[in-house]
Amino acid sequence: MKQEHKISWVELRQIVAQNAGVSNKDAATFLQALTDEIIAAMKAGDSVRINHFGTFRAQQVASRRSVNVSTGEQIELPAHFKPVFAPEVAVRTAVSGQRKRKLAEGNVDPIQKLSEQADEIVDILADMGQGPKAEEVVEQPAPQAVEEPQVVEEPQAAEAIVQSSPQVAEPAQPKRKPRLWLTAGLTVVFFLILLIGLVFFFQYKMEEWFDALRAKTEGTELVITEDEPFDIIEEEDTIPVEPTVIEEVKPTKAVKAPVKKAVAKPRNALLQREYTEFIATIRLNEGSRLAWEAYKYYGRKDLWVYIYDANRDRLKHHSKIKTGTTIRIPKLTQEQLEQITPEAQHEVEYLTTIIMEQEP
Amino acid sequence: MIAKELIARLSSRTGMTKEKTTRLMEATATGLTQTLTAGNVVQWMNLGTLENKERPARTIVHPKTGEKHVTPAKQVITFRPSVSLKESLK
Numbered sequence: 001m002k003q004e005h006k007i008s009w010v011e012l013r014q015i016v017a018q019n020a021g022v023s024n025k026d027a028a029t030f031l032q033a034l035t036d037e038i039i040a041a042m043k044a045g046d047s048v049r050i051n052h053f054g055t056f057r058a059q060q061v062a063s064r065r066s067v068n069v070s071t072g073e074q075i076e077l078p079a080h081f082k083p084v085f086a087p088e089v090a091v092r093t094a095v096s097g098q099r100k101r102k103l104a105e106g107n108v109d110p111i112q113k114l115s116e117q118a119d120e121i122v123d124i125l126a127d128m129g130q131g132p133k134a135e136e137v138v139e140q141p142a143p144q145a146v147e148e149p150q151v152v153e154e155p156q157a158a159e160a161i162v163q164s165s166p167q168v169a170e171p172a173q174p175k176r177k178p179r180l181w182l183t184a185g186l187t188v189v190f191f192l193i194l195l196i197g198l199v200f201f202f203q204y205k206m207e208e209w210f211d212a213l214r215a216k217t218e219g220t221e222l223v224i225t226e227d228e229p230f231d232i233i234e235e236e237d238t239i240p241v242e243p244t245v246i247e248e249v250k251p252t253k254a255v256k257a258p259v260k261k262a263v264a265k266p267r268n269a270l271l272q273r274e275y276t277e278f279i280a281t282i283r284l285n286e287g288s289r290l291a292w293e294a295y296k297y298y299g300r301k302d303l304w305v306y307i308y309d310a311n312r313d314r315l316k317h318h319s320k321i322k323t324g325t326t327i328r329i330p331k332l333t334q335e336q337l338e339q340i341t342p343e344a345q346h347e348v349e350y351l352t353t354i355i356m357e358q359e360p
Numbered sequence: 361m362i363a364k365e366l367i368a369r370l371s372s373r374t375g376m377t378k379e380k381t382t383r384l385m386e387a388t389a390t391g392l393t394q395t396l397t398a399g400n401v402v403q404w405m406n407l408g409t410l411e412n413k414e415r416p417a418r419t420i421v422h423p424k425t426g427e428k429h430v431t432p433a434k435q436v437i438t439f440r441p442s443v444s445l446k447e448s449l450k
Contacts, residue, residue, distance in 0.1 A: 007395050009405040015395065019387030022380065030384045033373045035406050041361050042449060051363045053389035054437075056407075058449055081449040083408065085439030094397050095412055095435045 042083055054087035275310040275330035284325045290318065297329045298337055305351040306330055318355050396437055408441040 007015070009031075017027035038056050041048045047057030063079040087095075279297060294304035308318050310330040315321055335344050361369075363385070371381040392410065395402055402410040417433040 006401045006403055008403055012391070012395075012402060012404070015391040016384065016387045019391045020380075020384045022384065026376070026380075027384065027387075029374050030370065030376070030381065031388070033370050034385075034388065035404065037361075037366060037369055037373070038407060039445060039448070042445070046361050048361050048366060049363060050366075050385065050389050050392075052386070053392055056439075083439075083441040083445050083449060085408075085410070085437075087437045091393050091396070091437065094393060095437055 042081070045081070052088065053091060054085055056083065056085050058082070059084045273309060275306075275328075277331035278310075278328040279331045280329040282327060282329065284321055284323055284327060286323050288321065288323070290321065293327075293329065298332060300337070300339065302348060302352070303332065303336070303339075305348060305355055306332060306336070308355055309351055317358060406442060406444065408439055408445060411438045411440065412436075413438045 013024055013027045013031060016031060017024045020027065034050075038048045042056065042058040045058055047055050049055045058081040061080050061082050064077050066075055066077050067073070068075050282293065290304040290307050291301040294307055295301045298306075307327065307329055308315055311327040314325055314327055335341055336347070339345055339348065367378055367381045367385060370376075370385075371378045374381070376384075392402060396410060396412045399412050401412070404410060412435055415434055415436050417430055419428050419430050421428055
């Protein structure tokens with residue numbers, strides 16, 4: 001596309017004459033005759049095919065309605081013929097191939113340009129009589145670089161140019177620089193990420209400690225009001241399984257004494273509890289909580305002890321439930337579900353106590 | 361009109377031999393193809409202008425599936441008929 005220009009009639013005549021090896025005059029008569037033939041054929045509604053080039057023909061255009069833009073009135077454009085040209089496939093591919101070549105050239109261009117510029121700078125510097133070598137060119141300060149002040153002012157820009165122009169053969173020194181920068185930057189980023197991670201970790205830990213502390217204070221409160229039911233267990237849904245151990249062991253110990261007295265009698269009966277009916281079988285997922293399952297199936301979180309009790313063979317410890325374990329939800333009596341009678345309440349309290357006493 | 365017919369007509373019109381006309385036809389075709397491939401514009405007197413143009417990339421919709429595709433840009437030969445030819449055909 002570099003030498004794009006319009007080929008006039010005269011030039012076309014010359015090209016044809018040259019290609020065919022005939023005089024310009026003959027070529028002119030021939031082209032004139034060809035043009036006349038094409039036009040005549042088009043007028044007759046025929047098509048003219050020039051081998052290895054394409055086909056000229058008259059195409060019919062149907063009449064259509066349109067609107068006069070200025071007046072808004074409807075007009076009908078009459079049917080007519082219009083001249084069209086369809087190039088042959090070989091010509092089409094040749095032209096689109098030319099585009100591919102052009103694109104390929106375009107891709108190479110910037111690098112070539114840069115290398116050419118670099119060469120020019122080297123030449124200019126050589127002309128100035130100082131005869132510096134190619135390696136020194138880029139590193140030397142301002143006064144000598146006439147054409148490209150940026151190259152010398154900014155070392156990074158200079159390096160970019162050097163890298164993309166293989167002609168200016170640079171030794172290791174400037175090439176090593178960007179790598180150094182890269183490694184330095186990467187280390188900084190790495191340490192930053194590490195720092196952020198540490199901050200988050202400590203924040204999490206601190207929260208855990210605070211939770212434990214809070215639980216302690218609540219536990220002491222519980223000692224004073226002995227008859228209070230297990231509020232702490234209801235909080236379980238907000239706290240992950242593992243921390244519950246720390247929180248719950250203390251309050252239960254605090255309440256243990258009165259409970260034991262109350263439920264001293266039916267202890268054996270409670271230990272021999274048997275679950276025969278089950279309402280569901282579930283698989284524990286990541287994040288499953290027994291208390292939450294209890295809330296789902298019984299409507300009360302503190303009844304999780306029954307679920308645990310019914311699945312003792314599968315769950316080794318109440319705070320260490322494993323994902324993927326299949327557990328069965330036992331059916332509870334109405335009395336157990338409602339928790340109105342003192343017997344039922346004692347049962348739950350006792351179960352909780354013995355489950356919590358279990359060694360981890 | 362096929363090539364043979366065209367050459368017969370042209371040779372009778374110009375008074376040249378058929379071989380010479382054939383050679384001229386081939387020369388015209390190759391000459392036009394070369395000039396157009398080089399990216400030049402051919403102004404053909406009384407007939408119109410042949411031009412090597414870039415057709416920009418555009419999105420097309422598959423009529424059956426409704427999928428949208430991007431057809432890449434490509435070079436095409438366009439023919440712009442002269443005004444006199446258009447008027448004479450109307």
